[in-house]
Amino acid sequence: MEPFKFIRANDPRGAISSMAGSGAKIIAGGTNLVDLMKLNIEKPTQLIDINGLKMQTIETLPNGTVRIGALVKNSDLAYHPSIMKNFPVLSEALLSGASAQLRNMATVGGNLLQRTRCPYFYDTAAPCNKRVPGSGCSAIDGYNRNNAVLGTSKYCIATHPSDMCVAMAALGAVIHVQGPAGSREIPFGDFHLMPAQTPQYETTLKHGELITSVDIPPMPYATRSHYLKVRDRASYEFALASAAVILNINGGRIKDARVALGGVGTKPWRATLAEKVLTGAVNSEQTYRTAAEAALSEAKPYKHNAFKIELAKRTLVHALKTVGGMS
Amino acid sequence: MDKNPHPPIEDDSSSSSSGTSRRGFLTQVAVAGAGLTLTPLLTGAKEILPGAPPGPAQTSTVTLTVNGQKHTLNMDERTSLLDALRENLAMPGTKKGCDHGQCGACTVLVNGRRINSCLTFAVMHQGDEITTIEGLAKGDELHPMQAAFLKHDAFQCGYCTPGQICSAVGLINEGHARTDADIHELMSGNICRCGAYQNIVAAIKEVKNV
Known part of the structure; x- marks a missing residue:
């Protein structure tokens, strides 16, 4: 690991001004960043510890929005009574990720920024456009069983690894950031970028901006929601495919639907094509199957991951059946 | 992609290996090693070895x-x-x-x-x-x-x-x-x-x- 200058920030403004240098990185939980620093994939010259900042609270605003501080630990969010009751999809997604120890360390803000687990991103001897822009993508013609089928480009097919983000995509979360030029809000769908020709850029967060909180807007029908994750082992593993599903069913018809997929996309994948099929349709297994076909209609398989397309469809149908009362 | 605040590194129409690729650089190293030329090696090195050399270890109490x-x-x-x-x-x-x-x-x-x-x-x-x-x-x-x-x-x-x-x-x-x-x-x-x-x-x- 290369040396860095360690700075303890006392307030958001201090953290933001410390980020002015090009090699500065924020550290919160550290679960992803420290690992990448040990592997010389991340080489910050300045490390700004923000754990002393007051961003650890979960509060419900008068309009029903739940505001989650960026430093809230994954486990604290997952077990928060109002999250468990009102947004089970978010609680389930968080608890399906990592291990208990890591969830006690990892923060909400850090989870939004976690990097892919594509093996070629980790292998510093292999070309990777995300790690060394312009060096090429080793996964496209390499071993790509765990790579993405949605949102890929000829420059990168790495999946976004987060479970939490899949639930937040379905919930239409809003990310609050503070930077040298002031504060702004970023709708969840506009936060993560698809790789296109610049896979090294993963979010629309600008250099020097600090994530301060995430809002979950009120959605009374989200009490009826579910996160289903399918993976190679029962626990402590990244998704091969996952589905976050929220349904508002009234009189046998689906009034509103929110669907997002994980493990298959280059970003947390809001499946708007599936939502279109579901919204207004009869609540039936046939509807679910049509929605799953729509969700994966733009999927592009690579040599080893074609199975993910069918797996994602079945995962989504299964999750819809659970929420829709058909299972 | 209009929401991406970051400039693209190259046109989508060009090949993914425009500029000096890792493989290209290794070829240049081999060529330089054979004593034919040194200039491309130095140019290439700049591109695959970004950033300053690591500074001294920092200590803290x-x-x-x-x-x-x-x-x-x-x-x-x-x-x-x-x-x-x-x-x-x-x-x-x-x-x-x-x-x-x-x-x-x-x-x-x-x-x-x-x-x-x-x-x-x-x-x-x-x-x-x-x-x-x-x-x-x-x-x-x-x-x-x-x-x-x-x-x-x-x-x-x-x-x-x-x-x-x-x-x-x-x-x-x-x-x-x-x-x-x-x-x-x-x-x-x-x-x-x-x-x-x-x-x-x-x-x-x-x-x-x-």
Whole structure:
């Protein structure tokens, strides 16, 4: 690991001004960043510890929005009574990720920024456009069983690894950031970028901006929601495919639907094509199957991951059946 | 892509290997090695070796509270909490397994909560209460979890055991385990290559049900 200058920030403004240098990185939980620093994939010259900042609270605003501080630990969010009751999809997604120890360390803000687990991103001897822009993508013609089928480009097919983000995509979360030029809000769908020709850029967060909180807007029908994750082992593993599903069913018809997929996309994948099929349709297994076909209609398989397309469809149908009362 | 604030590195129409690719650079190194030319080597080197050379190691003074005792240490800021415990404080009870947060051997309690000590820097823990396996017993009286691990033969080689026990104590503190399946799930961050899992679960159940 290369040396860095360690700075303890006392307030958001201090953290933001410390980020002015090009090699500065924020550290919160550290679960992803420290690992990448040990592997010389991340080489910050300045490390700004923000754990002393007051961003650890979960509060419900008068309009029903739940505001989650960026430093809230994954486990604290997952077990928060109002999250468990009102947004089970978010609680389930968080608890399906990592291990208990890591969830006690990892923060909400850090989870939004976690990097892919594509093996070629980790292998510093292999070309990777995300790690060394312009060096090429080793996964496209390499071993790509765990790579993405949605949102890929000829420059990168790495999946976004987060479970939490899949639930937040379905919930239409809003990310609050503070930077040298002031504060702004970023709708969840506009936060993560698809790789296109610049896979090294993963979010629309600008250099020097600090994530301060995430809002979950009120959605009374989200009490009826579910996160289903399918993976190679029962626990402590990244998704091969996952589905976050929220349904508002009234009189046998689906009034509103929110669907997002994980493990298959280059970003947390809001499946708007599936939502279109579901919204207004009869609540039936046939509807679910049509929605799953729509969700994966733009999927592009690579040599080893074609199975993910069918797996994602079945995962989504299964999750819809659970929420829709058909299972 | 209009929302991307970052400029693209090249046109989408061009090949993914425009500019000096790694392979191209290696070819140039080979060519330079043969004594034909040196200039392309230097140009290429700039492109694949970005950034300044690493600076000197930075040190910091940090006070760690471990098992109720304060220790003031001057250490390289890159020192993980795990290495600070084992190397700087000579407390080798906490084990180093994978050193990447995958095996759980390094689990300690920080302010009563279990974490992987390999994935955090010691300088980040000024003021925290750190409890390691060495701090669980009260003198000669074993912590109930240690006693339960002995009673149920919940280990074979013992290397993962300090992490398993600290993790199990954290699990009890958290209070979310109701069923055997919950224990399996909430202990999944601790790998036991000897496969003592059934006995580990039995030990945890005994302490949980007291």
